[in-house]
Amino acid sequence: NEELEQRVTNRTQELQSSLKHLNETQTQLVQSEKMASLGGLVAGVAHEINTPVGIGVTAISHLQMKVEHYAARYQSGQLTRDDFEALLSVSAESSRIIKTNLDRAANLIRSFKQVAVDQTSDELRSFNLNEYLHEVLQSLTPKLKTGEHQVSIDCPENLLIYNHPGALSQVLTNLVMNSLIHGFEERRNGRIRIRVLENLRGGVRLQYSDDGKGITAENLQKIYEPFFTTQRGRGGSGLGMHIVFNLVTQTLGGTIECASTVGEGTNFHIEIPNRTRQTEAAKQARG
DSSP states (O other), X not given: OHHXXXXXXXXXXXXXXHHHHHHHHHHHHHHHHHHHHHXXXXXXXXXXXXXXXXHHHHHHHHHHHHHHHXXXXXXXXXXXXXXXXXXXXXXXXXXXXXHHHHHHHHHXXXXXXXXXXXXXXXXXXXXXXXXXXXXXXXXXXXXXXXXXXXXXXXXXXXXXXXXXXXXXXXXXXXXXXXXXXIITTTOOSOEEEEEEEEOTTSSEEEEEEEOSSOOOHHHHTTTTSTTOOSOTTTTOOSOHHHHHHHIIIIISOOEEEEEEETTTEEEEEEEEOXXXXXXXXXXXXXX
C-alpha cells in the first residue's frame, strides 16, 4: 500500500508539473499570437505608407528641378512673366500633392500608433468608440485592399465608453483576419458590417457580420477552443478565436455569441459593459 501510495503521489506530481508546463506554454503561445498579429499590422502599414511618401518624394523632386531651371533663367536675365507664372503653377500643384500625401501618411501613422500602444497595454480609459473603430479599420486597410473587401461601420458618432481599447482592438483585428482567411478564402469583394447599439445597461452591443462561406455546425461548437483551426498546415494557429473569447469575457468583462450558416456568412454578437472609474476603483479596493 505504501509503495502504491508513493507511485500515485509521484504520478500526481508529474501530472501537475506537466499541466503547469502546458499552461505556461499556452500562455506564451497566446502572447506570441498577439505579437504576430501586431507584427502583421506593422508590415501592412509600412507598405501602405510607402505609397504617399513615394508620391511626396516624386513631387518635391519635380518641384526642385523646376525651381533650379527657373532660377538659372532668372540669373541669366531670361526669366519672363510666363516663366514666373509657370513656376507659381508648378509650386502650387506640387505643394497640394505633397500636403495631401503627407496628411495621408500622418493619419496612417497616428491610427497605427494608437492601436499599437493599446494592444501592448491593458490600460483602462475613456474613448470615442466610433472614432476608435475607424482607427482600427484604418490600420487594417492594407489587408482589406488586397482582396478588395469592404467594411461598413454603423456606430453613434459621440458614443463614449470606458473600458480596455487595446482588448477591443485585438478582438476586432482577429475577427477581420478570421473573415479574410476563412470566410473569404479564395474570394474577392467580401463584405463586413460592424454595427454598434447602446444597450439598456449602459454598455454596447457590437454586431459583427460577414457574407463569407460560413461555419459548419460541427465547427461552430469548437471555434473558441485553443488550437482548433481548419487551416492546419496553411498558417492557422487555432488561437485567434480563443484569444477573442478570453479578451471579451475576461478583459472587457462582456459576452460573445456566434451564429453562422454555411454559404450565408457569420455573425458575432458581443456585449461590452461601459465600466465606470468608480466601479473599477471599488473592485480594486475589494481585491
